[in-house]
Amino acid sequence: MLAPDSPIVREFLRNSLVMHIASRSARAPFVTPIWFTPHGDTLWITTGSGTRLAKNVERHPEVVLLLWGERHRSRGEVLRVRARATCHAGLPPWPVLVRIALRFYLAPGALASELRNAGRWGLRARYYAEVKGGPGHIRLVVTGAELMRTGSST
Amino acid sequence: MSVTRDVELGAVRDLLVRPTRASITFLDGDTVAIVPARVRFVDDRPLVRLPADGPDLSGREVVVLTDDGPWWFHLRGASFRGTAARDEEEPGFVWWAIALRRTLSWDYGAVREV
Numbered sequence: 001m002l003a004p005d006s007p008i009v010r011e012f013l014r015n016s017l018v019m020h021i022a023s024r025s026a027r028a029p030f031v032t033p034i035w036f037t038p039h040g041d042t043l044w045i046t047t048g049s050g051t052r053l054a055k056n057v058e059r060h061p062e063v064v065l066l067l068w069g070e071r072h073r074s075r076g077e078v079l080r081v082r083a084r085a086t087c088h089a090g091l092p093p094w095p096v097l098v099r100i101a102l103r104f105y106l107a108p109g110a111l112a113s114e115l116r117n118a119g120r121w122g123l124r125a126r127y128y129a130e131v132k133g134g135p136g137h138i139r140l141v142v143t144g145a146e147l148m149r150t151g152s153s154t
Numbered sequence: 155m156s157v158t159r160d161v162e163l164g165a166v167r168d169l170l171v172r173p174t175r176a177s178i179t180f181l182d183g184d185t186v187a188i189v190p191a192r193v194r195f196v197d198d199r200p201l202v203r204l205p206a207d208g209p210d211l212s213g214r215e216v217v218v219l220t221d222d223g224p225w226w227f228h229l230r231g232a233s234f235r236g237t238a239a240r241d242e243e244e245p246g247f248v249w250w251a252i253a254l255r256r257t258l259s260w261d262y263g264a265v266r267e268v
Binding site for chain 2: 017018020022023024028029030031032033060062063064065066068070071078080104105109110113114116117120123124126127130148149150
């Protein structure tokens with residue numbers, strides 16, 4: 001098991017934009033792909049307060065994440081991360097929002113995509129306005145991690 | 155009118171051929187487990203390869219997730235919820251077939267009013 005502050009964990013967190021986050025309800029597994037942003041000792045996710053993910057972590061805060069390090073690492077290695085999640089109403093604090101903007105909307109590839117799709121920003125705003133439970137966010141504190149290979153480890 | 159990013163599975167069929175990210179999620183006792191998976195599809199039904207000494211998924215509810223894209227308008231994916239059953243074996247590995255209960259597919263680049 002890798003420590004949360006080990007170099008390889010930091011590398012994966014830096015080089016991954018999307019995680020698969022696995023959570024559970026009383027009887028069923030649930031997984032969703034979602035953007036995340038490292039800031040301080042926490043991974044930040046924005047999601048509606050009434051989404052299935054938010055409801056799950058309120059009752060079962062232990063979650064498991066998969067990171068592919070898609071920005072730099074070659075395919076084949078995946079980092080599996082164990083984390084403790086807490087759900088909060090409202091948007092994350094401003095410093096986190098700034099990091100989210102820099103990471104997902106203003107990064108070189110992101111900005112080009114945003115500008116190409118400027119005509120659909122209004123639709124996106126409406127999509128977010130319809131999110132269940134209104135704005136919320138989840139804070140993840142990493143408790144451990146392990147390196148895996150796709151389709152070859154459990 | 156509401157806004158959706160949901161699409162028919164056929165709109166993201168390339169993800170079934172060569173998924174960028176793929177995983178399988180299931181309950182393991184009191185905890186949730188997720189494993190990066192090698193997935194192939196036969197008639198839009200997923201088969202997942204796991205090590206032979208991995209978890210016994212027989213009869214268990216699982217979710218297979220494949221997705222792609224880093225930026226908002228590039229995010230696409232599909233999830234498949236169902237019950238796992240042992241299928242083919244190959245040296246060191248087992249292929250698990252999923253009897254589907256629910257499939258969901260999305261493409262944020264196709265966001266629209268419905």
